[in-house]
Amino acid sequence: MKQTLSSNYILLLILTVVAALVAFNVTQNIMVKTVVGLAILKFWLVAFQFMELKKAHPFWKFLIILFGIIFGLIIMIIL
């Protein structure tokens, strides 16, 4: 459990750095999809691991997954 939190934290930091690097080094279309995808992945990691949503009823898990998918898709379609 202790290791799960630490490894998730390190993963979150790596994803943040990767998103920043991608934002400056690839074409607009790929950049939007990658950066939004990474943001949603980080969003889920924080919700499930740090907020312990992984222990909650499936209803609450479903809502956070649905929110991430809808938000990510709308941003990708618009941009």
Added chain:
Amino acid sequence: MELKEKSIYYPPGGILIWIIIYLELITFGMAIIALAYYGSEERDLFHNNSLKLNKTIGTINTILLLTSGFFVAKGIQYFKVQHIKKTLLFFNWAIVGGFGFLVLKSIEYYEKLKVGLTMDYNSFFTFYWLLTGFHLIHVIVGLVLLIVISFSIRKKQIEASFEDIEASASFWHMCDLIWLLLFPVLYLLF
């Protein structure tokens, strides 16, 4: 406690904080989608103005919030096994991280105001000030909650139940969640 958390009525921190979290996420989500929509309508304006934002400060602030959230999660973990000393240590570091965010945000705001990039400068900066401003208010409220529960744990006040502490931690993580959605759209995508 595990069994209670599996109930639909008892998500970690309690049902009320999760109703607030989803309402906040929907509200901020709609505002960020509006930012993306207007950005797609005026691509050049949003691109040129997004270049005026300090991306280094934005990235460091993301790392500060993630680190602070990690410390809160560790604090909760130690509180569950009644390791009060370590709980307080991690909560204190989380509070330091939160104050670090406030300091960097103040520097960023000062830089913008100094060169006249106020809310009515253009539509990009209207979104910038409104979204980051509302987020900042949430961070301040989250910090106050963290300080209050740390004080409460230190004084061994029985009024602060585990659910109160977990709810305050969830509010702090919510600030993290909102920033994780806001930062890339505002600072990186245009």
